[in-house]
Amino acid sequence: MSKKYLLIVVLALPYLFLLCSPENEKEGGKMDSSKIIKLPEPVNESDVSVEEALKNRRSIRSYQDKELKLEHLSQILWSSYGITKSMESGPDFLRGGLRTAPSAGARYPLEIYAVCGNVSDLAAGIYKYDSKEHTLKLLQSGDQRSELSEAAYGQSFIAKAPASLFYSAVYERTTSKYGQRGRERYVCMDLGHSAENVYLQAYSLGIGTCAVGAFSDQDVSKVMQIPEQETPLYIMPLGYIESQK
Ligand SMILES: Cc1cc2nc3c(=O)[nH]c(=O)nc-3n(C[C@H](O)[C@H](O)[C@H](O)COP(=O)(O)O)c2cc1C
Incomplete structure (x- = not known):
């Protein structure tokens, strides 16, 4: 040559x-660990009313064996903690602005991850949601759904769902203002608001989810490789509801 x-x-x-x-x-x-995925823009309208979603929402533990659309994952992430009132010049703790879910003192203690195994246009891996940018950042490549399911005492629907949201919280963000009341009440109240948004948004897209709080904190933290200051709180598997086959 x-x-x-x-x-x-x-x-x-x-x-x-x-x-x-x-x-x-x-x-x-x-894979480049700094890989950022710009998510599709969320939509603000639906054929399913809030009332219909409230009436029919259930915890669903069985899903179609079907790829989750990235636009649906994007919409659900937005519903969980998306920015709805941008406040660039607001205090630092806002980290971008006010969101879809209320939060005590607007401290937004939650961190939301997506554990993906079968999502369109998205490599299998663990991603972190950035509310301000509406992006996902790849943290770990490879399918970790089985490991997550094992860490949740073998709740097998977690391994079968094409993806799961994972919630953790940085308690300090809330306790620095509210002390013990923040620890005992506000952080989990915040979590409930966000998780209910996910239930309702998922229902309106024909997607089932289930709030999972039973897991080994230690095992889940290891699978997710979350920083020490984060406490694991919920796993919410996502998959298309079977009756809609
Ligand atoms: C704090 C909390 C923890 C939960 N943990 C689990 C769990 O680990 N596994 C599970 O299958 N369901 C779990 N669930 C779902 C409940 O079992 C479910 O909400 C309840 O049976 C009522 O059913 P519905 O949500 O369909 O109305 C949990 C729900 C909450 C609120």
């Missing part, structure tokens, strides 16, 4: 690597 061709091949290598990387990602290969 002449020097000229050798140079072309060497220069093209990084581009070839980029072209090949989506396949690697799907198979749980190495």
